[in-house]
Amino acid sequence: MMAYLALFWSFFQIGLFSIGGGYAAMPLIQEQVVEINGWLSLGEFADVVTLSQMTPGPIAINAATFVGIRVGGIGGAVVATLGCVAPSCIIVLILAKLYYKYRSLSLIKGVLAGLRPAVVALIAAAGMSILTLSFWGTGGEIRLASTDWVAVLLFAAGFFVLRKWKPNPIFVMLGAGALGGVLYLVLDLPV
């Protein structure tokens, strides 16, 4: 029972504070799931983000399901998902009522404009965690000698392709997976 409450509350906070869509939920999920509750390791969190890219659905719902099952089976997944969508239900309906009454969202737009730089920064910080994990593994020690050069190459190539040709990110993911899979196995590197 306590586990279900903790799941609900964690994902309620994630739902409530992930503003701006897309990756905005990522830093909050990392904090709640990896740092505060220790339900997943950083490596497992990175796997969930990766799986989310390859499957349909919002990252927060995907994470809620994955973590929920880990902590409390299917029931846990349902509870975590409910926690995640509950704030949306409440706030969206309140905003819709206000909107139909006043037809203006200027203060809300002001707050959102103020949040945008913070959201960018927080996504960058969560991205840094995944990047250092990818380059230097879970040890957390950043040393030139322990750098995974295949990961550096894949990151640089992926980033270049995305910036230059703006393909659907799923193709970059598939490309990095295929090329990385071959390189790690052929060069017989630790994975």
Next chain:
Amino acid sequence: MKHNPAFYWKLFSSTFALSAFTFGGGYVIIPLMRKKFVEQYRWIGEEEMLDLIAIAQSSPGAIAVNASILIGYRLAGIPGALVTILGTVLPPLLILSVLSYFYAAFRANRVVAAVLKGMQAGVAAVIFDVVVGMAIQVGKEKKLLPVLMMLGAFAAAYLLGWNVILILLICGLLGAGRALYGERQGGEKG
């Protein structure tokens, strides 16, 4: 429009299909929802759909979930909203449930581990591509405060390990203050 079981089934199956076959998050699913509910079914007007999307983007949570709540509520009140939430949430819930049961077995396989490790570098590239795009937008405003807030928030989150919610609250208050101050300056863009 009659709210008979056939209507609810159509509402459920269309949101379910949209959610199940849309890769790439809220920014991809929104135009598809517009196509389905505005152009194909003609259940919602063009203008109103734009307003609903603006509300969905202004609310916390996943944009796809927010938009589907609004569409369901607009068409059939609370029961409609419940039907569209269910339709939107079920596909990722089912897919990730199946994946998470196979995850441990998958992860132990050396080939899968190698592919996942490659994808991890790929996902880092995707995230930084998004971050660079968003940061350029912030920089384009040519205002000092947002850029300082961006750098400050990054330092607080990554270097100092501050609580994410605290950082969001501080920046939200700064944004609200800036909006109110800007209004008092006689509608100048603040």
